[in-house]
Amino acid sequence: MASPLNAPAVKRYATTQTPPNSPRNAPRVGVLTLFSIIGLYALGFVVWGVSLSGSFVSSSSQLIRQLRRRQGAENVNKKDGIAVDRRWMAQLLDADRPPDLRCIGWKQTDSCDLQATEVPTRNRGCDQFVRGGIGGYCLMKDEATGQQIQVMYTACDTLHSSVTLSCRHAGDFVDFQWEVAKLAATIEREKETARNEDSSIPANRSEGILMVIYPKLLVSAYASIRALRAVNCTLPVELWYIESEMDIGNGTSLLDDIPKKLQEEYGPLTLHPITNVRVAGFNSKVHAITHTELEHVLFLDVDNVPVRDPSYLFKTPEFLQTGAVFWPDFWHPAHTIFNINEDSLLWELLDMPYTDMFEQESGQLVIDKTKSSAALRMLSLFAFHDPNLFSLYKLAHGDKDLFRLAWLKTNTPFHMIANPPGIAGTVRGTKFCGMSMAQFDTDGEVLFLHRNGKKLKGGLGAKRKPDEQIWTHLQHFRYRAPSPHAPEVEAAFEASKPMLPPNKKIDSPRVPLGSLGMPYSLLREKYSVHIFNGAPEFDETQWCYGQSVLTAPRYTTIAWGDTAFPDVERNLLQYANEAVALLPKPAVEYIVQTDREEATIIPQCLELCLMVMRRSPSSSPRSQRARCVNPVFMYLGIALYVGCLLFWWLFLKGDANRVRISRWSSAIYSKSTVEPELGSNTADTLLKTFARGIGAMTPELLELNKKHHIPDYKCVGWRHTGNCSPDGPREVKSDLTCGGIVQAGASGYCLLRDEATGNEIQTMRMSCDSLRNRTTFKCSQAVDFARVAPQVNAIIAVKTRELRQNEGEESRLRGSTLTNGANIVQLAEPTRGIVMVVYPKLLHSVHATIRLLRGYGCKLPVELWFLESEMGAAPLDYSRVLQSLVRDYGPMTLNGVTDNLVVGFTSKVYALAHSELDQILFLDADNAPVKDPTYLFDTPEFLKTGSIFWPDFWTPANTIFNLKAQSLIWELVGTPFVDMFEQESGQLLIDRKRAAIALHAAQFLAMREPRHLERLRLSYGDKDLFRLAWLKTNTPFHMIVTPPAAAGMVREDQYCGMTMVQHDTRGEVIFLHRNGKKLSGEEDFTRDHTWGQLQTFIFPEHLVSVDADPVERYEFVKKFYKVNIFKGGKEFVKTRMCYGDRYMESKHFRLTPWEELPYHNLEDTLLDYARDASQL
Known part of the structure; x- marks a missing residue:
């Protein structure tokens, strides 16, 4: 038998120019559109520079309203009353809409004091920029009352020095204040109502872990989950992802490999697509937490690794009392790089008092969604409000502090971990470089290692460097003074070390519970973390944090081997390598390219633009703005943008029908190499061509499809029907375009048009139960979906013809005949x-x-x-x-x-x-x-x-x-x-x-890209692949007629099967498939026996024999053979999955003690052999 899909098959692809007769040489509509967009952008850039003076333009409706009013504005009456004490905020609650404000301008003061005197000569118009470090406010006029209002108060350190603001955005600022105030008032009313009602919470709450994955850190997610399971954490895991980010083109997805492996072997694990277009970046974390069905949530960033099972966090007094546990960041108001201090504009924006505490690090969160429901509503407003003022004015970094701010605003209690973060990093010479954050639990023990300084990528980063071991030392703050020179300070630390009595109650929700027992005043003075460049001991691109000097006072740096978790990083690196090995080449190259785009093109373009902005030595915003609109720099900006865009289009996206760079080798054909193989028409050639994907359609490939009756379809769209049937009445209002997302549970079909004949066909004909829950697709996938069956037919036909051609020679040698497409008599x-x-x-x-x-x-x-x-x-x-x-x-x-x-x-x-x-x-x-x-x-x-x-x-x-x-x-x-x-x-x-023909079909179904069987979750791995291929090719097979039994154990009146027991053709046990709990060689010989009982299905007397009527026997099986599958739970802690008749209630299942079986010593033998292997 020939060997399809071998290495030489790749040689038919060559990176040469497209053949002269390829339609790809003709003018492309996409290219014309591209340059049209570039032209429009350039025109817009000129208008921006000349007319708008380079200021940022928001598309919000409030801004448009303010612009129109500004154009007709008259001189402001200086005698109008001004609300200087912000008492007008209370009036917002009485209004059903935000106030109608018109910008008057920026009023600058003569010092950093908020109550300082106005300096009229330094006032500015509504469109002019104001940089951070200047005192003043925006003066607005309420069109309804005529009252003048001061908003956006700034002192010298209210905004980060790199921030500029314009009073033209003050309307958005007030609108957000109004939305926050209204929501806060609504929440308070609902709390008051709830106090008068029964608000008891059920004792048993669903618990689990949430993560948000994206391409760049898919390897890290795999390693983190493997680490969780390695510390015996059995909590269910939910992986949330933005659907568009995981699609790598040509109908394939990054979910096809690593997440599938995690589901199969490291569950329970479920995947949850995010299709809301408003969800992007950090707010995907907020979306996942607010939309999960879990009630007790442990959220972990995918690069955050626990050193032991974190399940106990849900049982800590701190969580049970408050309903939320948060972790501190390195920073506090006395030592911060994010400018969250007492004078920050943040507190005015949220209309809440300043809280002096550690900033928050949101790489891990423990939340009771019921107790925190009000705070979660406020959090959603913070994360999804447009425009996002937290980001615009750098008031908070991503989601870093949004959680504690939402909890504080809604007076929702939470516990902030008392221990400030430690740091994991590397020591070279006498210099320490921290690259990971170490977080502690409520008892002061290290629990999480957040690898946020140097991500775990498995060598799939922009530079393709393999991951290296970076945890050689652990640096942490120590409470005890290093010497007796300051005994009073030492005593204060000892007296105030973090502690929380079990009956400790929170007095004020504004004071986080962790702060009650934390020596915060001393930490505020003594705890500081530096950020510095690692050179020369480390790479000059490596930024470090921590205390670089090993002898820094009040900090201890210990060798990693002296910690309680010395092997954690070694295991992580191994897991990362496992993850990379799971990825096919297109996925690897897509991840690398994504990281490369983020790591080079965007930062370089931004840095160049910043260099242009920084040309001026003057600190005046006016002079900066003037230089920004200088024609030289304006056209330089246009050229830079066009250059970056063309580079992206030509070298990263390609011009082969959106075929990515990772697929260039299979998308750009050499006429001299393609035609001979396409003309050979062997089954192996078809298998290689169809399985590997054919990229852009060339005339040769179109001719090949035509020869084998494979239509060239174009998507028309999704056609929705009723009555849970594709033949039900049409529901036009629910129709979708080809890019619309169709959810499992819908009924209808994708409509395709044959480009050659104009005929329309229905494909992917859906009933309400055609797909498993939470499966989605787009009709754009249906074009390729419809090719699969014709391609299988073509492969079968060619393979059958080849075998028939060999029939004459074999018949001459042995007088044999061909039966079912293959020679059954062999030489x-x-x-x-x-x-x-x-x-x-x-x-x-x-x-x-x-x-x-x-x-x-x-x-x-x-x-x-x-x-x-x-x-x-x-x-x-x-x-x-x-x-x-x-x-x-x-x-x-x-x-x-x-x-x-x-x-x-x-x-x-x-x-x-x-x-x-x-x-x-x-x-x-x-x-x-x-x-x-x-x-x-x-x-x-x-x-x-x-x-x-x-x-x-x-x-x-x-x-x-x-x-x-x-x-x-x-x-x-x-x-x-x-x-x-x-x-x-x-x-x-x-x-x-x-079975030659059937094997050929099985190869095609298994290896064809895109892999619809996996993407649409139509089958599980290779489980049904063989019978499908045999059925498709009409190849006979015998299916064993005895249903599988289960080998397992009984505990607390529950049966847990962990091994599938298969029978031979006469119904005798032959195989024990240990798929529920695999051998590792590290089993405890006395405690890890899993075969205590054999659970078998019982037939009535007349159906016991395997020779009984097959139809009647199968009907009996369908009616009474009901196997349950469930998590091990507390009765079977080390088992992730059990199956069988759980409560042993069915009379159709029988238990047989294992010691009564003739192979009762088999498990002992297996454990011995596995242990021997582990000791080699």
Whole structure:
């Protein structure tokens, strides 16, 4: 059998110029549009410079209203009364709309005092800039009352020195004040009402962890979750993401690999797309917290790693009493880089008193959503108000302080951790460079390591540098004085060390609970963190924080090996490498390119613009503005913008129908290399071409599609229907464009138009239950979705023709005939053997399973397949486990896979298709037979069909994977629905020659990009891939008729199955698939036994035999075979997933004590073998 998808297949792509007859050489509408936009931008830039004097223009309706009024404004009557004490704020609550204010201008004072005297000669108009460091205010006039109002008071340190403001925005400032005041008043009324009602809170609340992921830190998210599970945290995890950020083009998504792996092996974990266009950047955190269904939330930034299980935070007195636990930042009003001090404009904006406390670091948050509901409403207003004044005037950095501000504004109690942050970093020579923030728990123990100074990227950063170990020392503030020179200070620290008695109550919500016991006055004086450049000991681009001098007073720097968590970083780096190995090449290049764009183009352009702004030595805003509109610099700005845009368009986006740079090698064709292969028309060629994607449509590829009857469709849009049926009545109001997001639960179809004939077709025909919950798609994906079935048909037809052409020669040699597209009589005795796929995590399981086989006397040769991206090109050189297997338990061969399309579960399909064996028993590495399985090759069922498959727990009548008649999977593959057991692919028995066509189809379905099966969650890994391919190609197979049993244990009247038990063709137990709790080699021999009871399904007497009526037997199964799947919970703490008849209530399931079974010693043997492997 030929070897499709091998490395030489890549050679057909070349980075040469497009063939002369390609339509890509013709003028493109997109390019014309691009230069039109550039021209409009340039015109706008000129108008901006000449007419608007370079000031920032807001698009808010309030600003437009103010602009119109300013144009007709007359001289202000100087005798009008002025409200100088802000008492007018109380009037806002009585109005149902913001006040109608007209800007009069900026009034500057002669000193930094807010009550200083006005200096008329320094006053400015509404459009002129005012920089930070100047005292004064904006004078506004209320059009309804004629009253003049002072707003936006500034003293010398009210604004950051880099901020400039214009009084033309004072209207937005007051509008936001009004919205905050109205919401605060509403909340207070609701609180008053709630006091008179029963507001008891249920005792049992859902708890979980929230994270927001994005491409740049996808690797970090994987490492953090792996670290959580490594410290035995079983809390469910929700990953929220902005949907548009995870789409890498061509219908593929970054969710296809790492998040899928996390769901499969490190759950419970769910994915939650964010489709609201208003959500971007930091406010995605706010959106996730306010929209999650969890009631007790631990939010963690994806680069924040716990050193132990943080679940206990929900049980601390501090959280139970207040409902929120926050963590301090390095900064406080006496020592801050964010200008949050007593005179900050922040307090006027929010109309609340100044609170002297540590600023907040929001990389971790613990929130009771019920107790904090009012504060969360205020938080949403802060985060999503447009314009965002916190960002515009640099009053707060991102979401860093928004949480504590919202809690303070709504008088909602919270506990601020008393210990100021420690710092994890590196010591070189005598210099310490901090690169991660260490946060403490309520008892003063280190709990979180926030890697915010040097992110964990797995080598996928802009410079492609591998991650390095940066935690060699831990620096933290110490309460005890370093010497007895100041005994009174030492005594004060000892007397005021952070503590919180269990019965401590909060007296005023404005005073965070943590501050009550914290020696804050002394910390305010003594605790300071410096930010400095690491050169020369460190790279000049490395910025550090902490105390650079190791002997700094009141700071202790200890070696990382002396901490209670010395191995945490080593594990993180390993997890990051695992994550990168999961990513296909397009995803890797997309992440790298995204990071490169952020790290180079945007900062460089901004820096150049800032350099232009800083040309003037004068500190006058007027002179700065004058230089900004100087024609030389104005046109320089235009040229810079156009240059950056063209660079982005030509070198980062490309001109191949939005094919990204990572796909250039497969999108730009050389005519001399493409045509020969396209003309060869072999099944392997079609498989390579269709599976790898064909990028931009060239005439040659269009001709190839036409030859194989694959239409060229164009999307028209989504057509919504009623009655939960695609054939239901049309609901035109719910129609969507091709880019509109269709949610699971909708009914309708995507309408496509055949470009050649003009005919319209319906595809992705949806009923209300065609997709699993929370799955979304766009009809723009339907164009490629509709190609899949025709492409499979073309591959099948060509493969069948090739086999028929070989029939004559083989018939001449043996007189054989072709049955079902493959030769069933072979020229020599078929070679038989076992195939397994191995990866680092399962090396111990592989060792145990193969030793078990050899212990039974099984002499079948074993092929071990592995991804070189996971284990290197020569793992036998370093792996003692593999060396032991090859030396002591052969015959055995090792086979590496380098094809970049092969990732994750697809390695199984690849191994089956490329094996040197004729007849294969495939076993998952964690699948242990109870006896020598060689006899399976000689069973009548295998000799008759050439394939034996095993059932999963699920049927269409009881499925967690939605594989029912309405599923889109049948339309995608182009085969009718079949009512039968789903497949469990932990074991497969296949005659490769008789199933040649089906294997070819399976390869295509597994490796084709974009991967609709995964993106639309139509199937789970390779679970049903084989039966789909066999059904599609009409290849016969035998499905084992005995439903799976479960091996597990009983505790507190609950049964937890952790191993799937499969049977042979006569109904006898043959395989124990340990998929619920895998072997690691570190199991406790006395406590980690999981096989205590065997739970089996019971048939009535007349259906017990496997030879009983198959239809009646299956109907009985559909009716009574109901398997539950659930989390282990407190009864089964170390088990992430249980399955079976949980409460043992069904009379159709029976428990058999494990010691009564003939293989009752098997688990002991496996644990022994796994432990032996771990000690090699």
